[in-house]
Amino acid sequence: MAEIATRMGPLDGRSLATNAVVIEAARPASRIALRAPSASLAALSLALGVDLPDRPKSAASRGTRHAFWLGPDEWLIIDEDRTDLNVACRGAEVLHSCVDVSHRNTAILVSGARVEDVLSAGCPQDLSLEAFPVGACSRTVLGKIEIVLYRTAEDDFRIEVWRSFSDYAFTLLTEAARDLSS
Amino acid sequence: MLLIRCPYCQEERPELEFRHAGEAHVVRPHNIADISDEEFEAFFFHRANPKGITHERWRHVHGCGRFFNAVRDTVSDRFVTTYKAGEPKPALEEHKA
Amino acid sequence: MTSFRLADVGRLDASKTARFTFDGRSLSGLEGDTLASALIANGIHLVGRSFKYHRPRGILSAGSEEPNALVGVHRDAARRTPNVRATVQELYDGLSAVSQNRWPSLAFDMGAVNNLGAPFFSAGFYYKTFMWPKAAWKHLYEPQIRNAAGLGTAPEESDPDHYASRYAHCEVLVVGGGAAGLAAASAAAESGQRVILCDEQAGLGGALRFESGSQIDGVAGWDWAQATAAKLAGMDNVRILPRTTAFGYYAQNMVGLVERVTEHLATPDPELPRERLWHVRAKRVVVATGAIERHxxxxxxxxxxxxxxxxxxxxxxxxxxxxxxxxxxxxxxxxxxxxxxxxxxxxxxxxxxxxxxxxxxxxxxxxxxxxxxxxxxxxxxxxxxxxxxxxxxxxxxxxxxxxxxxxxxxxxxxAGWTPSVHLFSQSRGKLAFDTRRQIFLPGAQAQECISIGACNGTESLAETLEEALAAGAQAVRGVGGEASRSISLPSRTAESWTGGMSGSAPGAEPGKAVKAFVDFQNDVTAKDIGQAVREGMRSIEHVKRFTTNGMATDQGKTSNLHGLAIASEILGKPMPEVGLTTFRAPFTPVTFGAIVGHGRGALFDPTRKTPMHSFAEEQGAVFEDVGQWKRAWYFPQAGEDMHAAVARECRTVREAAGMFDASTLGKIEVVGPDAAEFMELMYTNPWKKLGVGRCRYGIMLREDGFVMDDGVVGRLADDRFHVTTTTGGAARVLHHMEDYLQTEFPHLNVWLTSVSEQWAVIAVQGPKARDIIAPLVAGIDLSDEAMPHMSVREGTILGVPTRLFRMSFTGERGFEINVPADYGRVVWDAVWAEARGQGACAYGTETMHVLRAEKGFIIVGQETDGTVTPHDLGLDWAIGSKKSDFVGIRGLKRPDLVASGRKQLVGLKTKDPKIVLEEGAQIVADPRQPIPMKMIGHVSSSYWSENCGRSIALALLQDGRSLMGETLFLPMPDRTIEVEVTSPVFFDEKGERVHG
The missing domain is CATH 3.50.50.60 (FAD/NAD(P)-binding domain)
Known part of the structure; x- marks a missing residue:
């Protein structure tokens, strides 16, 4: 979409690099909350250009576009290039609900050798590669807030968080990193 | 902290991701506007609260978001089994380990 | 004082000294000492006074079971830890310790007079003595007891340290790093599975620390332990946690560990947490916690x-x-x-x-x-x-x-050794009594855990190692791993554990008038236990509470079995029949700091801020907490107090316009072909005939018929509604809607998405609202004809996509501009520039409240309290009378909800217009009636209304709508206030201003 104003994210300019991890705000992205019955998946996958995953705790990606399985009829679609996903969905004339949540969420990228330990300061799930492999994605909790956690590589995670909770998330991760680097 | 098996996510997840949601298998009458005071009382106010096996609803509120049902022993606080919303009460014999 | 430190004995380096003080006296110890070993090296055994009798006490043990040697450790004014066991506190250079429970000094203590009065302080003393006269409890007994109670002194400053916490997952958790734990961990680690090994001591080795005659794998036991620990520490799949106590064993193999990170350091790096709490979820737990010697x-x-x-x-x-x-x-x-x-x-x-x-x-x-x-x-x-x-x-x-x-x-x-079955018992495993040895051992297990070594009653080193290796392999196989290589650990030992007794020794039987202590910390003697039994206590749980045996900070680690043995002997029943008190977490005391972990200060609770928060800050707004949100409360200008600022804001909105940050409102997008059908079920109102582009005020009930939430709903398309909820109700309402959608109405093709944070919401309210936004909006006809009150349009503002609502919570012509949140501040600033040109102001939540009260608009949670119906609020018009179903439809017909005498929403005007009522004040009909008066209503909202030139109030009053014009009274502590019952609408009663 043509944009006149510049997006001002809640974490703009925030980053932290320690000997254990790097924590930084992700670039602004476009996002939709997609809901659909299974019969609609094929058409929606075609329209979005990414195969909507149907397994729990999984995700699919093509280029900078990602589809996260959040629930049996729920996906979070992210386009890091900020392509209008609403438009893409409109192409699929099947039963579904597409709601723009581009600005509801913001994302934090956490990477580094101690990334599992940093996240484990607040996330109760087992984040070992066996239990949470590369490409795994899950809605879960981080301390006192809800997040969507996505493992992009062995040492890289993307955390999707509602914007007003992002300061809490970033601060908690900072504290956790402090524990690991001291 | 308990681990609870979400029947939709098909794995055990930390209790922190869940929220309890009251007794299961309490069906809202289709003709609710027309039921008697006694019927409404039974539907809305009366709950079993058993010592032992109980059927209850949970929501994987910080996970897949689904409501589901669980069989839990209120004495041992152990989950016997969990199953999807809308499914009938499971036969318990097979779960007694 | 000559030193009791021996040359060429022990494992400490005599050249590495550490200075410390005890009660101000300068002393010297060695690195690696505990405070206890350093004190003893200086010939000091007297370290404290007992709790009840103030008897001089020394050092009983060399571990965490210590009941006596409790001291205060002071680092600085804010770091003063009471009740530190000298036996576990590692010495550091500069450590300062003080004795407790004595005055004026440790050697001469006035409280020791209690010792002479001991006959009066026998078991059950408190229960019997402070019963009468009743009034004496509050003024005499309780203050005295409070003064005497408690050990040590808590610091008065807030804790300057920080604490960390971590979730950890492993296949095998080994608790205890003695011979058994090390061998089990080695066997488990071989498989490559994740192993965590923790031990409360500074180093690993357990009893090998003192067992001089043990050899394992051809070397001295201690040396084997250090070599094994080093080998394990080098493995990627093993995490070794020394100075870490497994304090609680919870459901499904969740074990709580607390790691003391800096307690042993002279000058800790301030970046280090003082303690770290580990929530470990283990597939298998190997308990190797050893045994505790009895006195x-x-x-x-x-x-x-x-x-x-x-x-x-x-x-x-x-x-x-x-x-x-x-x-x-x-x-x-x-x-x-x-x-x-x-x-x-x-x-x-x-x-x-x-x-x-x-x-x-x-x-x-x-x-x-x-x-x-x-x-x-x-x-x-x-x-x-x-x-x-x-x-x-x-x-x-x-x-x-x-x-x-x-x-x-x-x-x-x-007197022998008591297996440490604490954790096993906490895991809900059943204890079995070994009649021959008169000890409790792990019996039937309730969770996937294996007890090995001394805590399992295994006495010989060879058997312990064999058991440990088997347990490590068994744990690995239990989680589907392969115990690849079999390790063998030949051992030799001179140790023998034969013998032992429990209860009182000859000469100290419960009938004897001697002080033979069972529980040192709580000063419980054999005689006390005898007395408890004589007075009718039969269960050990009663004996425990009557005598306080085992109830001190050491939780009876050395005393419980003795107490039980004495009770069982007097009762003539075997110990298992008298019972064993329940082992509860924590094994040793855990600090609040460790439990709180990261969750303090900024991380105590999330602080939520809107995209326009920075604007309000720049304008000097005063904020209020609304749930987790920070909301601008009012915007004081130079010289203004709150009253003046709110009065100005209220006036300005009605005379020109005002801007309000409404972003915190909950927003839910309801999408799908059955969206209207679903809305019909969730709200009292009819929705099917609401046109696209129109809005309606909706009321949501619970099934019992009481108001749960309200908000304006806009229809964006046939299959799409933009629903707003109260700020506080956002999550609750979505949960409620999901509940019905998923479990009662799953046949409906509709989905719910929270968009509360997708949209920043800028409310522009007042006669000039349209003039302010008009220059910025594109693609929307803002005329009253094209966009009347209660409508919604999509277009752009400043080039940014917007959902523009024409709606009002002030009674003025008003708009709510929804823009994607990242644009919120930019759009706000542009609107603000226009607003200033029109003489408008920014206003906060206080003005919002006053303006809506002037119009008699309710706030859920203020006019409602979970027992209020739409009828009570005069909102019958919002109930779709032709509907056959909605949540709450049946509840509304309940006898109590249709009976007369319910409280109804009314307005109150004080006879003296300057008096502003207190919210929550009770209303009576006759102020001269005797107390307790019959209360017929209460004030729910009350403000000074600048626009009305007087105070206004909303109230819920019994049959209030039939009392219009009546005079009623509010008795207050200092006066009785007269009020007149009025309509709840105080301003623009005809409601013409919203239409412009």
Missing amino acids: MVFADNDRPGIMLASAARHYLNHYGVAVGREVGIYTANDSAYGAALDLHRAGIRIAAIVDLRDDPRGEMIDAARAAGIELLTGHCVAKTGGRLRVSSMAVMPKAGGASRIIPVDALLVS
């Missing part, structure tokens, strides 16, 4: 210098410290002989070994004899002498006879 229960067994035999070996063999120069031994089992032999070899004189047993046999006994140590079998210690330190023991044949006084400066005692 002997005999007269005056609490004098400083009397300690457990194993503790003396710790101090000697590890720390190189002799506990005395003339040491007596009083035992009922073999293991104390090891202490005698080790001390003898180190050149310390053993005054005598007093063994209760008539004819003990075995290698160790022979060795003691061979060493020329006097051995008094079949004897007991009848009492001890000494004031601030033991100076003698009176020894006599246990069957009776003449007693002989033997001078000693330390007396080592051992």
Whole structure:
């Protein structure tokens, strides 16, 4: 979409690099909350250009576009290039609900050798590669807030968080990193 | 902290991701506007609260978001089994380990 | 003071000294010492006073079971930790410790007068003494007891340290790093599975720290432990946590560990957390927690210098410290002989070994004899002498006879070993009683755990290692792993655990008027337990509470079995029938800091801020907390107080316009072909005929018919609604809607998405609202005809996509501009520039409240409290009368909800317009009636209304709508206020202004 104003994210300019991890705000992205019955998946996958995953705790990606399985009829679609996903969905004339949540969420990228330990300061799930492999994605909790956690590589995670909770998330991760680097 | 098996996510997840949601298998009458005071009382106010096996609803509120049902022993606080919303009460014999 | 540190004994480096103070006295110890070992090295045994009788107390143990040696450790004014066990506090250079429970000094303590009054302080004293007169409790007894209660002094400043916490997952958690734990961890680690090994001590080794005669795998036990620990530490799949106590065993193999990170450091890096809490989820838990030695229960067994035999070996063999120069031994089992032999070899004189047993046999006994140590079998210690330190023991044949006084400066005692079944018991495993050895052992397990070694009652080193290797392999196989290589650990030991007793020793039976302590920390004697039984306590749970046995901070680690044995003997019942008190977490005290972890300060609770928060900050707004949100409360200008600012804001909105940040409102997008059908079920209102582009005020009920939430709903398309909720209700309403959608109406094709944070919401309210936004909006006809009150349009503002609502919570012409949140500040600033040109102001939540109250608009949670119906609020018009179903439809017909006499929403005007009522004040019809008065209503909202030039209030009043014009009264503490009942609408009663 043509944009006149510049997006001002809640974490703009925030980053932290320690000997254990790097924590930084992700670039602004476009996002939709997609809901659909299974019969609609094929058409929606075609329209979005990414195969909507149907397994729990999984995700699919093509280029900078990602589809996260959040629930049996729920996906979070992210386009890091900020392509209008609403438009893409409109192409699929099947039963579904597409709601723009581009600005509801913001994302934090956490990477580094101690990334599992940093996240484990607040996330109760087992984040070992066996239990949470590369490409795994899950809605879960981080301390006192809800997040969507996505493992992009062995040492890289993307955390999707509602914007007003992002300061809490970033601060908690900072504290956790402090524990690991001291 | 308990681990609870979400029947939709098909794995055990930390209790922190869940929220309890009251007794299961309490069906809202289709003709609710027309039921008697006694019927409404039974539907809305009366709950079993058993010592032992109980059927209850949970929501994987910080996970897949689904409501589901669980069989839990209120004495041992152990989950016997969990199953999807809308499914009938499971036969318990097979779960007694 | 000559030092009790021996040359060439122990494992500490004599060149690495550490200075410390005790009660202000400068002393010197070595790196690696505990505070206890350093004190003993300086010849100090007197370290505290007991809780009840203020008796001088010394150091009983060398571990976490310590009941006596509790001290305060002070780093600085804010870091003053009370009740630190000197036996676990590692020494650091500059450590400052103070004794507790004494005044004016440790050696001369006024509170010791309690000791003389001991006959009055017997078991159950509190329950019997403070019963009457009743009034004395509050003014005399409680203040006195509070003054006497509690050990140590809490710091008065807030804790400057920070704490960390971590979730951890592993296949095998091994608790305890002694021979058993190390061997089990080694066997498990071989498989490559994730292993966590924790131990409460500074280093690994457990009892190998003092067992001088043990060899494992061809080397001394201690050396094997260090080599094994080093090997494990080098493995990627193993995490070793020393100084880490497994304090609680919870459901499904969740074990809580607390790691002490800086307690042992002289100058901790401020970046380090003081403690780290580990929430470990293990597939298998190997419990290798060892055993705790019991003391002997005999007269005056609490004098400083009397300690457990194993503790003396710790101090000697590890720390190189002799506990005395003339040491007596009083035992009922073999293991104390090891202490005698080790001390003898180190050149310390053993005054005598007093063994209760008539004819003990075995290698160790022979060795003691061979060493020329006097051995008094079949004897007991009848009492001890000494004031601030033991100076003698009176020894006599246990069957009776003449007693002989033997001078000693330390007396080592051992009644045998109690397996540490705490964690196993916490896991809900059943304990089994070993009748032969009179001890409780792990029985039927409730969780996937294996107990090994001393905590499992296994006595020999060889058996322990065998058991441990098997357990490690079993744990690995249990989680589907392969125990690849079989390790074998040949061992040799001179240790023997044969023998033991529990309960009181001869001469200290419960009938005797002597102080034979069972529980040192709570000053419980054998006599107290006898008294409890005599007074009718039959269960050990009752005995415990009546006597406080085992209820101190050490939780009876040394005392529980003795107490049970004494009770069971008097009752003539075997111990299991008398019962064993429940083991509860924590195993040792856990700090609040560790439990709170990261969750303090900014992380105590999320602080939510809107995209326009920075604007309000720049304008000097005062904020209020609304749930987790920070909301601008009012915007004071120079010289304005809150009253003046709110009055100005209220006036400005109605005269020109105002801007309000409404972003915190909950927003839910309801999408799908059955969206309207679903809305019909969730809200009282009809929705099917609401046109696209129109809005409606909706009321949501609970099934019981009471108002749950409200908000304006806009229809964006046939299949799409933009629903707003209250700020506080956002999550609750979505949960409620999801509940019905998923479980009651799953046939509907509709989905719900929270968009609360997708949209920043800028409310522009007032006569000039349209003029303000018009220059910025594109693609929307803002005329009253094209966009009337209660409509919604999509277009752009400043080029940014917007959902523009024409709606009003002020009664003025108003718009709510929804823009994607990242654009919120930019759009706000542009609107603000226009607004200023029109004489408008920014206003906060207080003005919002006043303006809506002037119009009689309710706020859910203020006018409602979960027991209020739409009818009570005068909102019958919002109920779709033709609907056959919606949530709450049946509840509304309940007899109590349709009866007369319900409280109804009305307005109140004070007779004196300057008086502003207090919210929550109660309304009465007749202020002269006697107290308690009949209260017929209460004030729900009350403000000064600048626009009305008077105070206004909303109230819920019984049959209020039939009382219009009546005079009622609000009795307040200082006066009674007269009010007139009015309509709840105070301003623009005809409601014309919203239409412009």
